[in-house]
Amino acid sequence: MKIKNKITLIFVLLVASMQMVIFTIIYLFAVDYTTNEFFVKLKNRTLIAEQSHFEKDALSTEIYEDLIQKHLQTLSEEREFIYTVDTPKTQINTELDVVLPEEFYSDLIQNKYAEVKIGHSFFSGINYTDHNTSYFIIVTASDVDGTNELSKLRSLLILLFLLTIFVLFLIGRFFAKRTLDPLSKIIEKVNTIRVTNLHERLHTSENKDELSQLTNTFNDMLDRLETSFEIQSNFINNASHELKNPLTAILGQTEIALLKERSPEEYIKVLEGVETEALRLDALINSLLKFAQTENDEKGLLITPIRLDELILEVKDNIDLINPENQIEIDFSDFPENPDLLIIDGNYGLINIALNNVLDNASKFSDNKKVIVKIVTNNSAIKIVVTDHGVGIPSDEIKNIYQPFYRAANVRNVKGYGFGLPLTYKIMKLHSGTIEVFSEHKKGTIVTLIFPNKYQEFSVSK
Template identity: 30%
Template sequence: MGMLRGGTVRRRFTILYAAGFLVSGIVLLALTYLMSGVRLSTVAPGQAPTPVPTGEPRLAAAEQRIRSLEGQLADVHGQQDQRLFLGSLIALVVMVGLSLLLGRFLADRVLRPLRLITAATRRISAENLHERLAVTGPADEVKELADTVDGLLERLEASFDAQRRFVGNASHELRTPLATLRASLDVAVAKPEPAAQTLALAGRLRTELDRLDHLLDGLLVLARAQHGAFADRTLVSLAELAREALADRAADIAAKDLALDAEVRPDAWSRGSGVLLSRTVRNLVDNAIVHNEAGGWIRVSADGDGAEARLVVETGGRVLDQGEVDRLGRPFERLGAARTGPEGSSGLGLSIVAAIVEAHGGRLSLQARPEGGLCVTVALPAASDRPDGAAKARVTA
């Protein structure tokens, strides 16, 4: 029973088929043996027929000879029955083995459409929900299952499209009132001799407006990354993007007195959206700076092995819980219970990175370092036509 409850459907089907064949063979063999026994019971070995009263010696000798022949015939029949039973038993064992092979073959044929449905469903992700199984054939249970999956994919595609359109449209529509609020603040501050309270309030409002604008920009990038359609797909160097991001944030790195160790190699090339991949690298660098301790360190490396182009950003700090780290790829997730992050953080940085990496067919790894801090690894498919001759660059600060 344990073998039937566990394992694959093919194994269970094969075992059930062989078990059914074995039971039917045993029943057939038992019936054959019983019928053979009935036949033998008519003439039992050594049983003498009813004697015929006679006194003649020759007739008595004939009767004795007849009894001897009947006994020999019964022995022959018994041996034949034993050989027949043994041969049937051997044939049953051989046929059980053949039934296992036949059951496996039949299970493969029966379950082949289900395997095709499973493989096709695995290939379909959020980026190609427009694909359908489109199983053809008779209107049986398998086709009904495939049609049900197609209907589910259609509903999922509509839901994903509606979500992306809402995020994009809402972000665009909110930019107009934000621009109006900024203009109103500028007008209020531009008046002759504005009150000190007005200037203080305008400063706080500008800070919140900048934060809201940053949030909307992040939502737009996230919606574009989740859509997965890149018109600007080109050859991109992760090493060059890392150098640019580190150079742009050099002042912030120095302000926090962070030790920087950056090693980028010329073979970290991939293909994709240059704008989105640049945003990915900048988000990782920004995250390493903003969520770092004063006087801490940052280690950035970029390399490739012909199959993947990798970017690794490591930071020191306190020991983090891996369960919380695993959730950082979701929108608005932060470490700890705080809902607002430092320096106007929107909580979208790593979720944007995760969406961009997934849209480019790569993988994102977030690992809490045992010594403390975080290690973020981005691996993208390497470009087959990457240029050669770029020199290895190493920056240490």
């Protein structure tokens, strides 16, 4: 069922329920009022019957004639019965064609008056004493006029109820449609957005209602989708380009080598060139595999305590072997007194990769100038601050540094694939950590890795 129909149905049901309660109260009040009014009339008829039968001699002719005139205005199906108090109840019930309840007789004896309604018949009685003899004067009648009026009222209320339901349905339908029209427009617009027109956005208003929030949420989602598609497209283009270059070089060298017979030395030179490009291709594929590994969730990750100062020294030793000319220095001036503050929980291999990427980039893009690695700790986190004085990153390109294969314009002549920071970013995110990069073009870069220490609750997340 559509929301518009649900809103209409709920609105009609709620208002109809309230109206049914009100109409029911009105009808019950009318029934009670009609019943009480008829009992008043019937009591008066009972008193008239008592006066006409027992007080005729005490009344003047004029008053008596007036009573007779009133008495002639009988009620529908009116009957009068006079019994002595000692008359058997079975006889009274037989002549009345109804069994009067015991409460009726009790009220007659104790209160000198009683009334009761049985079915459509009303009964009124008084206990009158004349010449030391007590009599029951009982008058019975049917309220035909009242019943007819109540029937008309009931029919009118039912008709009004049905008519109101119809009107409420139309009103509810109108307002539900009017309320949900903006939502329908949002759905219609969203359905027109495809991969080819992800740049389009929903129309926003100045209102602060839920529909405005929904519109803004959709636009934010479209922003993220557009960015994701651009990143994916760039990734595919860059990956294809980087994979194609070594393959092209390998095919070119082998094709040239096969054009004619060559000396062993020439074949060795060709094979060395093929090996170089194959190693380049292997390094690229390994980088892709490492990047893909960080896309997985925590399943399969071995989490162990890691002391970061020791790991940094190990990474520094590895870089010294590969690049002996580096000038990476480790600053222990803020070394904590409590060595436990240097321990984190994480995957040793991935943290090693992240630190190696940052330190290697700092040395590589600063042309082996001085690089300072500083460890700062507190009770909740460990910060590793890596400062270099290299080429820096242009301010308009910093937003792209976490995209795979992306390389800033001023470092494209430096060997690399653009995987270092994207991979490090995902590893930090996987370990509930963060990476912050501050850079000035031609002045240098500061990269800060922030890890929660072992005293904080650790959770692996994508």
